[in-house]
Amino acid sequence: MQSEVMFAGFGGQGILLSAKILAHAGMEQGFEVGWIPSYGPEMRGGTAYCTVVIADKPIGSPIIRNPKHLVAMNRPSLEKFAPVVKPGGVILINSSLISIGSNRPDVDELAIPVNDIATAAGSLKSANIVALAAFVARSGIVDNEILRECIREEFAAKAKLIPLNMKAFDEGVKAAQKK
Amino acid sequence: MRKVLMKGNEAIGEAAIRAGCLNYFAYPITPQSEVAEYLSKRMPEVNGVFLQGESEVAVGYMIFGAAACGARVMTTSSSPGISLMSEAISYIAGAECPAVFVNIMRGGPGLGGILPSQADYLQATKGGGHGDYRLLVMAPASVQEAVEMVMQAFPLAEKYRNPIMILGDGLIGQMMEPVVFPDDLKTEPGNKNDWATNGMDFRGSDKRNLVRSLYLDPEVLNAQNLKLKAKYEQMKREEIRYESYKTDTDYQVLIVSYGTMSRVCKTAIDNLLEEGIRVALIRPQTLFPFPEAAIRQAASAKSCRVVMSIEMSMGQMLEDVDRSVQGRLPVEWYGKCGGDVPTPEEVADSVKSFLQKYSKE
Numbered sequence: 001m002q003s004e005v006m007f008a009g010f011g012g013q014g015i016l017l018s019a020k021i022l023a024h025a026g027m028e029q030g031f032e033v034g035w036i037p038s039y040g041p042e043m044r045g046g047t048a049y050c051t052v053v054i055a056d057k058p059i060g061s062p063i064i065r066n067p068k069h070l071v072a073m074n075r076p077s078l079e080k081f082a083p084v085v086k087p088g089g090v091i092l093i094n095s096s097l098i099s100i101g102s103n104r105p106d107v108d109e110l111a112i113p114v115n116d117i118a119t120a121a122g123s124l125k126s127a128n129i130v131a132l133a134a135f136v137a138r139s140g141i142v143d144n145e146i147l148r149e150c151i152r153e154e155f156a157a158k159a160k161l162i163p164l165n166m167k168a169f170d171e172g173v174k175a176a177q178k179k
Numbered sequence: 180m181r182k183v184l185m186k187g188n189e190a191i192g193e194a195a196i197r198a199g200c201l202n203y204f205a206y207p208i209t210p211q212s213e214v215a216e217y218l219s220k221r222m223p224e225v226n227g228v229f230l231q232g233e234s235e236v237a238v239g240y241m242i243f244g245a246a247a248c249g250a251r252v253m254t255t256s257s258s259p260g261i262s263l264m265s266e267a268i269s270y271i272a273g274a275e276c277p278a279v280f281v282n283i284m285r286g287g288p289g290l291g292g293i294l295p296s297q298a299d300y301l302q303a304t305k306g307g308g309h310g311d312y313r314l315l316v317m318a319p320a321s322v323q324e325a326v327e328m329v330m331q332a333f334p335l336a337e338k339y340r341n342p343i344m345i346l347g348d349g350l351i352g353q354m355m356e357p358v359v360f361p362d363d364l365k366t367e368p369g370n371k372n373d374w375a376t377n378g379m380d381f382r383g384s385d386k387r388n389l390v391r392s393l394y395l396d397p398e399v400l401n402a403q404n405l406k407l408k409a410k411y412e413q414m415k416r417e418e419i420r421y422e423s424y425k426t427d428t429d430y431q432v433l434i435v436s437y438g439t440m441s442r443v444c445k446t447a448i449d450n451l452l453e454e455g456i457r458v459a460l461i462r463p464q465t466l467f468p469f470p471e472a473a474i475r476q477a478a479s480a481k482s483c484r485v486v487m488s489i490e491m492s493m494g495q496m497l498e499d500v501d502r503s504v505q506g507r508l509p510v511e512w513y514g515k516c517g518g519d520v521p522t523p524e525e526v527a528d529s530v531k532s533f534l535q536k537y538s539k540e
Contacts, residue, residue, distance in 0.1 A: 020355065024184050027357045033184070035355035039210060039293070060446030062354055062439065063520045 002055035003141055004064045008081055009073025009094070011048040014128030018071075019050040021154050022132060025147040026054040036062045047076060054141060070102075071135050073114070073127070078102060090139045092131060110138050112175045118168055126168035133172025144173065180359050187322045188213035188352040191255065191281060191345075192221060194329035197363045200251040200279070201227035204241040206234060206260060209293040210349040211283035214255040235260040239267025246276035247390040249368055249375025251333050255281040257349075258299050259290060261307065268342055269308025272407070273392030276374060277336030279329065280314075281345040283352040286518045294518025295349035297438060300495035303346045304467040311404050313411045314344045315418060316466040318437040322356035324464075330361055335418070337368045339410050346466060348491060350439045350520065414468050421470035422462040424448065429482040430459035431538075432530050433508075435474055435500045436489040437463050439520060444489055447526035457482070458530055466496070474503040483508060484537040489526060490514045509537055 007019045016037055026033040034053040051064050068089040072078035075098045078091075085091055087106040096115030112134050118127035129151060136147050148169055155161045185193070192214045195203060203222055205215045215231065222229035232238035238254050242264075245252040256264065261282045271278055284299050286292040299307075303316045315335060319325035325347055332343040368375075372382040376390055394400035424445055426433075436444045441462040448458045461477055463470050478486050486508050488497040494512040501510045513529040515521050 020184070023355060027182060027184050033357060035184070035186075036350070037353055039349070039353045059356075059442070060449065061443040061523045062350060063443055063522055065522050065524075 002053065002057075002059070003069065004067040005052045005054075005069045005071065005135070005141065006049060006064070006067040006081055006085075007052070007071045007073070008047065008049035008077030011046045013048070013073045014125070015048045015073065016050050017154070018128040018132040019052045021147070021150050022136070022142065023052045023054075024154070025136075025142040025150040026052070028146050028150060029142050031056060031142075032059050034059045034062050036064070049077065049081070069135070069139055069141070071131055072098065073131060074098065075100065090135065092135045092138070094127070094131060108138070110134065110176065112172075114172075117171050117175055121167045121171050122164045126165055129165050129168040130172040130175070133169040134176040137173040137176035180362075182357045182359050184355050185322060185358045186213060186353065186355045187325055187347070188255075188283065189217040190322050190326050190358050191329050191352070192217040193360065194326040195253045195279070196221055196225055196227065197360055198251070198330040198333045199364045199366065200253050200333060201225065202245045202250050202252040203227065203254065204230045204232055204238045204245070204252070205254050205256065206232050206238050208257045208260045210285055210295075211255050211257050211281070211352045213352070214281070235263035236266070239264035242278050242280075243267050243271050243274070243276065246271060246278040247274070247374070247376055249371035249377050251368060253279040253281065253329075255283065257283050257285045258287050258296070261299065261302065265302070265308040267308075268314070269310050269312055270392050271342050272308075272312035272314070273310060273403075274390045275340040275407075276342075276390065277333070277340050277368065278342045279332045279336055279345065280342055281329070281347065284346065284348050286516055292518045293349070295439060295491060295520055296516050296518065297348055297440060297491040298493070298495070298516050299346065300466065300490065300492050301498075303344050304469070304499070312407060313414070313467055314342050315339065315414055315468070316344045316346050317420075318346045318464060318466050319351055320438050320441050320462065322351065322354060323358050325351055326358055326360060330364060333364065334366065337370060339414065340374060341410060346438070348439050349518075418465055419468045419470050419473075420464035421473050422464060423473070423477070424460040424462065425452075425457070426459040426461070426477055428457050428459060430457045430480065431482055431484050432456075432458045432534055433474075433477050433480070433483050433486045434458060434460045434489050434530070435463065435486065435496065436460060437466065437496070440489055440491050440514075443521060443523055444526055446523040447530065450523055451527050451530060456531065456534065469499045469503065471499075471503040474500060475505060475507070478504045478507050485533050486510045487530065487533060488512050489521075489529075491516050491520065
């Protein structure tokens with residue numbers, strides 16, 4: 001078993017961080033994991049993407065052209081990567097910023113107004129956590145509770161942000177269940 | 180020891196500290212700047228020295244100076260920076276001081292690009308700097324292996340009193356993977372009194388230690404070169420390391436590949452096996468000394484039709500693979516070096532086309 005998740009969006013949307021938290025949760029659950037960033041000349045406002053690989057055996061190629069799942073935080077990311085997702089995967093669309101669908105009848109498409117939910121939960125900055133929680137709740141790629149603990153641990157040094165991110169997590173899970 | 184998720188560059192920095200290296204001098208360059216970023220924070224915590232030099236040329240000689248004093252010392256850089264340090268590396272090898280250099284390779288030549296590459300193979304294994312010297316070159320294929328190699332590099336550098344190079348590609352530096360750190364090295368360079376300029380009184384010796392690479396007397400210089408040669412021959416006897424993958428099958432193709440590229444090859448090999456095509460891999464973990472005998476033996480398998488050197492360079496390792504096979508089989512090359520790491524599918528296509536070519540003959 002091997003699953004790959006591509007996180008993609010604008011630089012500054014917390015793409016690398018949400019991917020890291022997922023990789024951490026995978027590791028805590030006992031899987032082999034890899035976190036592979038695109039480290040081209042990206043910058044704030046540019047595109048950023050990152051792939052997380054979760055497997056039950058040592059990971060071979062870290063180069064993934066066809067991920068199983070996609071979390072698209074902006075429209076250019078969806079347009080670029082939706083066509084390469086493997087059939088049967090989950091495509092999470094941040095419908096706050098993306099007005100189109102994936103045009104992929106062979107995947108599990110999940111449109112969630114991630115930015116709006118994050119803003120309502122207290123801060124737009126937690127949009128990446130809303131998306132991560134919704135994606136994990138839908139795909140079941142790692143255990144929800146382990147993920148929750150990993151989010152808490154990630155913000156351990158900035159404890160005042162933990163309640164906000166816990167709320168973002170809960171709202172993300174709830175949004176995925178509604179659909 | 181607890182498993183932690185770490186970026187390759189940061190894990191390399193942590194490994195150096197755990198190996199007892201308290202001196203790190205560097206100049207930033209993508210894709211390895213996180214090593215310096217990490218150690219600028221960590222070195223002061225362990226009373227070590229972090230120093231950003233004014234250039235890679237200066238850093239090379241700071242390394243020489245610290246090594247001459249008997250300190251464990253490391254620098255990290257990427258391709259163009261290593262070129263600038265190469266003069267100092269030659270001096271350090273000539274003066275027989277131990278030091279660890281990490282090259283997280285990016286595309287070249289010139290400024291090239293910032294994405295992963297393996298195009299410094301020849302520079303690392305055949306020279307870079309001037310004169311008859313060699314580096315012991317280790318090539319990790321995962322963050323875990325990078326950590327282990329960095330920690331092993333210091334005692335090896337001291338054993339041979341020679342610089343060691345860890346040759347990783349940009350992905351090894353940038354990827355995050357789980358890491359379990361080996362036990363901390365409790366040792367000091369045990370033999371440092373053999374060369375260190377730490378004071379005759381301090382070491383209770385009546386022998387002066389003079390760190391130099393200048394030998395104007397031709398006979399003395401020849402003797403020095405013979406002494407160095409004997410060390411490199413000893414490395415060939417004692418330090419060769421490689422991993423074999425699927426070599427216990429009736430493989431039709433033998434791949435030689437290292438670093439990140441070897442992992443892509445493993446996935447390609449697994450996928451090809453599902454199509455009934457049997458391929459084996461030898462992954463050199465040391466590039467100098469090179470696992471010549473293992474490759475030669477693997478190329479002697481009756482079922483094998485062709486040997487391939489698959490590398491993110493334009494046929495640099497191919498020369499060593501060809502030399503190892505000694506004409507027993509055709510040796511072919513596949514690779515890319517713009518920064519796009521070949522995919523398992525591209526590797527598989529290349530394997531299939533060469534297998535077809537040599538199955539007809």
